[in-house]
Amino acid sequence: MKVKHLLTPLTEADILALQAGQAVLISGIIYTARDAAHQKLAELQQSGQPLPFALHGQLLYYVGPSPARPGQVIGAAGPTTSSRMDRYTPALLAQGLKGCIGKGPRTQAVKDALVRYKAVYLAAVGGAGALLSRTVRQAEVVAYPELGPEAVYRLQVENFPAVVVNDAYGQDLYEQGQKQYRRQNNKPGKDDAHVPGR
Amino acid sequence: MRELDVSKISSAVTEMMMEANYILGEDVLQALHQALEREESANGRQVLRQLLQNAELARAEQLPLCQDTGFAVVYLEIGQEVHLSGGDLNEAVQEGIRRGSAEGYLRRSIVADPLRRVNTNDNTPAVIHVTIVPGEEVKITVVPKGGGSENASAVKMLQPAAGADGVIDFVLETVCRMGSSACPPLIVGVGIGGTLEKTAALAKKALLREVGKPHPDLYYAQLEQELLQRINDLGIGPQGFGGRITALAVHIETYAAHIASLPVAVNINCHAARHLSRIL
Numbered sequence: 054m055k056v057k058h059l060l061t062p063l064t065e066a067d068i069l070a071l072q073a074g075q076a077v078l079i080s081g082i083i084y085t086a087r088d089a090a091h092q093k094l095a096e097l098q099q100s101g102q103p104l105p106f107a108l109h110g111q112l113l114y115y116v117g118p119s120p121a122r123p124g125q126v127i128g129a130a131g132p133t134t135s136s137r138m139d140r141y142t143p144a145l146l147a148q149g150l151k152g153c154i155g156k157g158p159r160t161q162a163v164k165d166a167l168v169r170y171k172a173v174y175l176a177a178v179g180g181a182g183a184l185l186s187r188t189v190r191q192a193e194v195v196a197y198p199e200l201g202p203e204a205v206y207r208l209q210v211e212n213f214p215a216v217v218v219n220d221a222y223g224q225d226l227y228e229q230g231q232k233q234y235r236r237q238n239n240k241p242g243k244d245d246a247h248v249p250g251r
Numbered sequence: 252m253r254e255l256d257v258s259k260i261s262s263a264v265t266e267m268m269m270e271a272n273y274i275l276g277e278d279v280l281q282a283l284h285q286a287l288e289r290e291e292s293a294n295g296r297q298v299l300r301q302l303l304q305n306a307e308l309a310r311a312e313q314l315p316l317c318q319d320t321g322f323a324v325v326y327l328e329i330g331q332e333v334h335l336s337g338g339d340l341n342e343a344v345q346e347g348i349r350r351g352s353a354e355g356y357l358r359r360s361i362v363a364d365p366l367r368r369v370n371t372n373d374n375t376p377a378v379i380h381v382t383i384v385p386g387e388e389v390k391i392t393v394v395p396k397g398g399g400s401e402n403a404s405a406v407k408m409l410q411p412a413a414g415a416d417g418v419i420d421f422v423l424e425t426v427c428r429m430g431s432s433a434c435p436p437l438i439v440g441v442g443i444g445g446t447l448e449k450t451a452a453l454a455k456k457a458l459l460r461e462v463g464k465p466h467p468d469l470y471y472a473q474l475e476q477e478l479l480q481r482i483n484d485l486g487i488g489p490q491g492f493g494g495r496i497t498a499l500a501v502h503i504e505t506y507a508a509h510i511a512s513l514p515v516a517v518n519i520n521c522h523a524a525r526h527l528s529r530i531l
Binding site: 054074076116117118119120121122128129130131133134135136156157158176178179180181182183184186187201202214216226227229230231232233234235236237 | 291292293294297298301302304305308309312313314315316317318319320356357358359360370372399402429431432433434484485486487488490491492493494495521522523
């Protein structure tokens with residue numbers, strides 16, 4: 054599959070052109086948020102207050118970068134585990150967020166919300182924080198500086214590599230990919246019927 | 252009796268904390284190259300290529316391999332003929348981590364309290380394991396352990412009758428449950444035997460072994476191979492995108508067990524099995 058270029062903010066047409074398994078290169082503005090920032094955003098949403106940045110058409114990147122050395126834009130900046138953000142994601146999608154970037158599977162509630170609000174979930178390579186940092190051209194804290202690595206940054210990225218995991222059609226790369234490569238095992242011991250499904 | 256000033260331990264810990272975060276071990280690099288040859292999935296190969304490029308860049312630029320520069324786990328094997336002077340050993344190790352984190356531009360990833368969650372802002376305290384051994388050397392091992400892979404780890408008290416099959420089941424179940432969030436390809440440490448805390452410590456110690464070096468006992472070397480095969484047969488693949496390589500290695504460490512117990516622990520590591528040892 055050919056790599057697709059995505060320019061943020063994303064439109065509905067951009068989203069509908071994406072399928073699970075598609076490799077993409079993202080350019081434009083993305084916002085960062087992880088556990089603590091999500092909790093603060095949720096508190097604002099629940100009390101009906103405006104968020105510190107407009108969500109419409111945007112991508113949220115689950116990352117807590119390491120500090121930048123002098124003269125550099127940012128330190129290592131790879132994705133953190135997305136499941137910790139699951140409880141907050143549907144409400145953010147309802148407010149116009151078009152997608153998120155992280156690693157690891159999402160709950161069914163998030164996948165349903167991606168279909169409902171026409172959005173995507175992308176995975177970047179966890180453990181490639183040094184490499185990914187080189188796609189960041191500018192980084193600026195826009196909210197919660199007191200959270201340190203958990204502050205919300207506005208990042209300007211160029212050709213940030215990611216893969217579509219959950220698309221707006223309900224497809225899931227983790228399920229499809231694992232099904233494709235799974236081998237039934239006939240060695241001694243129990244068969245793998247005991248292995249919980251994902 | 253040999254005198255050793257604890258400030259020497261402090262300096263060594265500082266250097267090791269930085270180096271472990273920037274430089275991926277040769278054993279892991281070799282395992283990643285081999286994985287790239289064997290991986291059939293296009294997305295999986297792309298992941299492995301990115302990880303190799305990442306290691307090259309991190310080493311050249313003194314950038315952390317991963318933004319999660321870890322919870323510092325420090326092992327001290329102290330020769331019983333050594334007299335430590337010049338201050339508090341625990342504080343010397345903490346100071347080493349503090350300086351390494353500041354000078355090395357490492358992320359502050361530690362909160363002082365598990366429920367009230369205020370960042371200590373200097374990556375202390377380290378988790379310190381001390382053993383007293385014969386001799387007059389001090390061996391220091393620094394392991395910056397990532398949170399994502401630690402969260403995918405688990406411990407279970409099996410019944411002895413569950414045997415090797417029970418251990419295999421639990422390892423597969425643990426890898427399936429959270430494996431794709433733990434940045435595969437994984438290195439899987441398995442502790443078997445001992446007590447609740449001993450088996451967990453064994454699983455972590457298993458991660459310190461050179462990647463892919465088999466257990467010296469053939470019985471466990473074979474069990475490691477069977478586990479590796481079965482984990483890779485799950486098809487999770489690099490980053491969970493589907494593929495042949497879910498784990499680079501499975502390492503088992505064992506201890507004696509109570510007649511009533513079969514404890515087993517699985518400590519998951521991402522591909523970056525960061526650890527460094529130095530002898531003073």
